[in-house]
Amino acid sequence: MKKLKRIAAITMARDDEFFLSRWIAYYGKQFGTENLYIILDGTDQKIPKNAGNAHITKLEHKNLSRASGDKYRIGKLSNLATELLKTYDIVIGCDTDEFLIVDTNTKQSLAQYLSNKKIKTSLSGLGLDVGQNLNCEPELDRDAPFLEQREYALLSTRYTKPVVKVTPASWGSGFHSIRGKNFHIDKNLYLLHFGAIDLKMLETKAAARGTDWLNHLQRRGNGTINAVSTMTPRHEKYMHRARIMQQIFRPIYALDKPGMLGLKWVIKIPSRFKKSGI
Numbered sequence: 001m002k003k004l005k006r007i008a009a010i011t012m013a014r015d016d017e018f019f020l021s022r023w024i025a026y027y028g029k030q031f032g033t034e035n036l037y038i039i040l041d042g043t044d045q046k047i048p049k050n051a052g053n054a055h056i057t058k059l060e061h062k063n064l065s066r067a068s069g070d071k072y073r074i075g076k077l078s079n080l081a082t083e084l085l086k087t088y089d090i091v092i093g094c095d096t097d098e099f100l101i102v103d104t105n106t107k108q109s110l111a112q113y114l115s116n117k118k119i120k121t122s123l124s125g126l127g128l129d130v131g132q133n134l135n136c137e138p139e140l141d142r143d144a145p146f147l148e149q150r151e152y153a154l155l156s157t158r159y160t161k162p163v164v165k166v167t168p169a170s171w172g173s174g175f176h177s178i179r180g181k182n183f184h185i186d187k188n189l190y191l192l193h194f195g196a197i198d199l200k201m202l203e204t205k206a207a208a209r210g211t212d213w214l215n216h217l218q219r220r221g222n223g224t225i226n227a228v229s230t231m232t233p234r235h236e237k238y239m240h241r242a243r244i245m246q247q248i249f250r251p252i253y254a255l256d257k258p259g260m261l262g263l264k265w266v267i268k269i270p271s272r273f274k275k276s277g278i
Contacts, residue, residue: 005089005115007031010080011096012073014041014061018142019096019194021048026099026278027092028052030110037084039076070173077175082168090114093175094163097195100125101276103188113188119166121181124258125189126243127159128269131196131224140198147274150197152228155242155265157258159193160185177256185243185258192278196224231266238265 009027013020020038027036033052040047042061064072081091092100102113117123130146130153140149161175162183170179177183196202202222206213242265246258 003115004111006035006087007090007092007111007114008035008037008084008088009092009094010037010039010077010084011094012039012041012077013096014045016096017046017048021050022146022278023096023099024048024050024052024054026276028054029277035088037080039080041073067173074171074173074175078170081165081171085166085168089166090119091165092163093165093171094161094191095175095193097193097197098159098161098163099192099194099276099278100163101190101192101273101278103190104272104275106188114164117186119164120184121165121167121169122162122178122183123164123189124160124162124183124185125164125191126185126239126246127156127161127191127193128153128239128267129156129159129193129196129224130269131222131228132198134199134225134229139200145274146194146197146278147269147276150194151269152233152266153192153269154224154227155239155260155267156193156224157246157260159191160246160258161191163191164189172256177254179256181256183256183258185247187240187243190239190273192273196222199225227264228266231264233266233268236267236270238267 009031011023033054036054038054038056040058043058045058047056077093081093084091102110106113130150133152137150162178163175169181172179203217206217245260249259249261251257251259
């Protein structure tokens with residue numbers, strides 16, 4: 001086993017203490033809280049109680065459009081990653097509701113696995129967009145592990161992100177690409193997104209944004225929740241098939257991002273993934 005490389009994890013958050021505390025708990029266990037770097041969007045933001053030795057920077061909040069806000073945030077995070085790569089071997093950048101895991105079949109921790117990988121520019125995990133199956137999964141218990149309560153995910157090109165980076169190349173908005181670089185989907189890495197983990201939570205957020213948002217959600221539903229609640233789940237071998245497709249096919253409008261020809265596959269998350277502790 002090679003010596004562990006120096007690995008940092010970074011994120012930026014606003015009004016997101018619930019997911020941020022989960023993010024800190026997970027990546028802090030993987031790499032130590034002293035290797036976590038968090039930008040809080042707003043000087044009024046609360047620091048989670050489990051922040052430990054994490055490096056936290058508060059910025060004045062800027063009222064920006066969604067597109068401008070995305071560019072602003074990824075600019076800050078790309079600059080932070082560039083600075084950290086002067087002393088770290090690897091930087092992982094992702095949103096607070098995204099968790100990079102390594103398949104437990106490797107019998108390695110995430111730090112061990114990444115330390116043993118030869119990475120040219122970046123690595124992506126296969127995107128699994130986890131959603132609440134309204135037919136059989138109750139409202140989320142916020143104190144219990146996510147994967148003890150949710151068993152279904154939509155295989156999503158949107159969350160197959162190059163979140164692992166070893167060079168100063170900049171991320172595109174939302175970590176969806178590395179500007180001017182190809183992406184490489186690792187066979188044992190998965191990026192789990194939990195933004196649609198609970199319908200009630202989504203409704204609460206929508207209501208806070210205004211009645212139009214809530215009405216839209218209640219009228220059309222959430223795409224991921226709709227998919228995992230209505231589509232027949234497929235065997236985990238479809239994860240391998242999706243990975244191959246995403247390596248080969250690209251959207252015409254975004255050749256630096258993965259594609260799946262419009263196919264939507266729901267899978268039952270392998271039970272061994274529960275060992276990740278998420």
